[in-house]
Amino acid sequence: MSAFTGVPDMGLNWLDASGDHAEIVLSTRVRLARNLQGHAFGPRARVNDREAVLGRVRQHADRVDALDGSTLFHMPDLDARSRRILLERRLASRELVGEDGADPARGTAVVVSGRAPLNVMVNEEDHLRLQSLVSGLRVRDAWTMVDRLDEDLGRELPYAFHHEFGFLTSCPTNAGTGLRASVLVHLPGLVLTKEISKVLHALGQVGLTFRGLYGEGSEVVGNFFQISNQTTLGKSEEDLVDHLDRVVRKVIQHEMDARQVLLRDAGAVTEDKIWRAYGLLRYARSLSFEELMNLLSGVRLGVSLKLLPELRVYTLNKLMIFTQPAHLEEAAGRDLSPSESDAHRAAFVRRILGSEGDVSPDDRPSSDERPPHA
Amino acid sequence: MKCDNCGEVEAVIHLTQIENNEMTACHLCEQCAAAKGLETPPAPASSFPLQEFLAQMGGEPARQDPAPVDEKCGFCGLTFQGFREAGRLGCPHCYTAFEGHLRGLLGRIHNSTQHVGKVYLPPDPTASQLERRLEGLRGQLRRAVDSEDFERAAELRDEIRSLEAETLP
Numbered sequence: 001m002s003a004f005t006g007v008p009d010m011g012l013n014w015l016d017a018s019g020d021h022a023e024i025v026l027s028t029r030v031r032l033a034r035n036l037q038g039h040a041f042g043p044r045a046r047v048n049d050r051e052a053v054l055g056r057v058r059q060h061a062d063r064v065d066a067l068d069g070s071t072l073f074h075m076p077d078l079d080a081r082s083r084r085i086l087l088e089r090r091l092a093s094r095e096l097v098g099e100d101g102a103d104p105a106r107g108t109a110v111v112v113s114g115r116a117p118l119n120v121m122v123n124e125e126d127h128l129r130l131q132s133l134v135s136g137l138r139v140r141d142a143w144t145m146v147d148r149l150d151e152d153l154g155r156e157l158p159y160a161f162h163h164e165f166g167f168l169t170s171c172p173t174n175a176g177t178g179l180r181a182s183v184l185v186h187l188p189g190l191v192l193t194k195e196i197s198k199v200l201h202a203l204g205q206v207g208l209t210f211r212g213l214y215g216e217g218s219e220v221v222g223n224f225f226q227i228s229n230q231t232t233l234g235k236s237e238e239d240l241v242d243h244l245d246r247v248v249r250k251v252i253q254h255e256m257d258a259r260q261v262l263l264r265d266a267g268a269v270t271e272d273k274i275w276r277a278y279g280l281l282r283y284a285r286s287l288s289f290e291e292l293m294n295l296l297s298g299v300r301l302g303v304s305l306k307l308l309p310e311l312r313v314y315t316l317n318k319l320m321i322f323t324q325p326a327h328l329e330e331a332a333g334r335d336l337s338p339s340e341s342d343a344h345r346a347a348f349v350r351r352i353l354g355s356e357g358d359v360s361p362d363d364r365p366s367s368d369e370r371p372p373h374a
Numbered sequence: 375m376k377c378d379n380c381g382e383v384e385a386v387i388h389l390t391q392i393e394n395n396e397m398t399a400c401h402l403c404e405q406c407a408a409a410k411g412l413e414t415p416p417a418p419a420s421s422f423p424l425q426e427f428l429a430q431m432g433g434e435p436a437r438q439d440p441a442p443v444d445e446k447c448g449f450c451g452l453t454f455q456g457f458r459e460a461g462r463l464g465c466p467h468c469y470t471a472f473e474g475h476l477r478g479l480l481g482r483i484h485n486s487t488q489h490v491g492k493v494y495l496p497p498d499p500t501a502s503q504l505e506r507r508l509e510g511l512r513g514q515l516r517r518a519v520d521s522e523d524f525e526r527a528a529e530l531r532d533e534i535r536s537l538e539a540e541t542l543p
Contacts, residue, residue, distance in 0.1 A: 044450045
């Protein structure tokens with residue numbers, strides 16, 4: 001994958017399980033939507049608009065600290081698999097990489113910083129989508145980093161700004177701050193105790209919303225939910241970010257309470273499900289991505305409850321990313337049919353769990369008489 | 375069809391929601407929809423149904439909206455009808471061209487039309503790179519102090535001092 005040389009951790013440092021509550025929170029992302037003065041955007045942008053915007057980004061990127069020495073991936077110059085790898089690493093959106101079969105538009109690109117977990121999508125729905133993506137719950141940190149990038153880039157490129165409506169965006173749902181902060185949380189306890197719909201409903205009441213693993217329009221898989229702010233105008237960036245952080249911490253507390261309820265009321269069943277999930281991952285010969293995500297959800301719960309203490313959260317994060325179709329094809333060096341992909345996925349999981357995540361057999365009897373987990 | 379909430383007034387806003395493979399429909403009159411803030415539909419929203427919402431707006435008399443419906447942006451050529459169909463604006467000038475419509479729409483989406491976040495000043499071509507950088511850092515310092523993030527404020531203050539030292543002869 002020579003295209004990714006020069007990008008630290010190949011753009012994957014958000015997997016390293018380093019932030020707060022990393023066993024529950026996979027990652028935090030803060031993005032800012034920006035447009036440049038003097039060019040049409042979104043569906044009205046023509047090739048010359050897009051190329052002019054990309055040209056200005058190329059010209060000025062080196063004068064911005066975070067983008068000095070960055071890597072620019074021009075979508076039309078990449079093969080389809082490399083583009084899907086960027087999508088699977090969450091460095092580019094579905095819209096940017098082009099829908100299946102369609103070639104990406106000229107001028108669409110992503111600039112990945114070599115110095116910080118920052119990237120800039122160019123000519124997506126908006127001219128610029130500045131994004132920070134970090135591991136665990138670090139909303140403030142993510143905001144601070146992308147704010148700095150925004151200040152630096154905004155001094156080089158003239159953004160479209162309106163005294164009343166703030167930063168102007170293609171979709172009016174992003175106008176004002178242009179800020180969308182989102183946290184990817186794993187909530188199996190709330191799903192299993194059937195409390196999740198109450199929590200999700202409450203999010204709507206406090207101005208937040210949720211989506212699936214890959215953002216807008218995607219399904220919830222493996223009990224992962226992306227929680228984000230719904231509105232972007234009328235509140236300051238700090239207020240939006242702090243509000244999300246506070247609410248997500250409450251959701252995490254509810255999740256931890258739900259897990260204690262599970263252990264108290266259904267300890268043996270829960271423990272059995274976790275070990276069965278681990279067993280299937282350790283020995284299966286064919287795994288679809290959806291099945292993998294559901295099994296990983298059980299195992300992640302087991303790691304968090306210290307039932308599978310030898311496994312690292314980082315290992316689980318890595319399994320989620322490297323078992324996606326384009327990553328498996330990249331490792332195999334060729335295209336894979338769906339059934340081949342399932343076989344390669346299972347083999348990869350067996351190898352990783354065997355080499356760095358093997359869990360000693362636990363021969364204790366599973367019993368509800370054991371005290372609840374501390 | 376009467377409003378699901380008050381049961382008295384004719385419903386003009388129709389929302390359809392799919393959650394856990396179950397579809398729920400909700401029909402509201404203008405007042406009840408406004409009271410609910412509209413971006414908070416009865417079940418948790420997975421995304422704001424903007425296109426549907428905009429299409430529904432077409433059914434209302436545009437009494438608060440001064441701009442005629444076929445108004446066109448002079449810069450990119452997008453018509454207001456075109457915006458309503460696509461749900462996307464075409465360029466920064468569209469915000470001025472459709473200002474009256476957008477003020478109403480933004481108010482309904484965000485419960486506000488007044489941006490209170492970062493204030494942006496476009497780059498001053500006559501300022502030096504260092505001056506522009508300092509100006510940006512001073513803005514960040516003000517905001518760090520406002521939000522009581524004193525640790526960051528201290529870092530920014532040190533950075534500003536060291537840059538200011540560079541500007542001295």
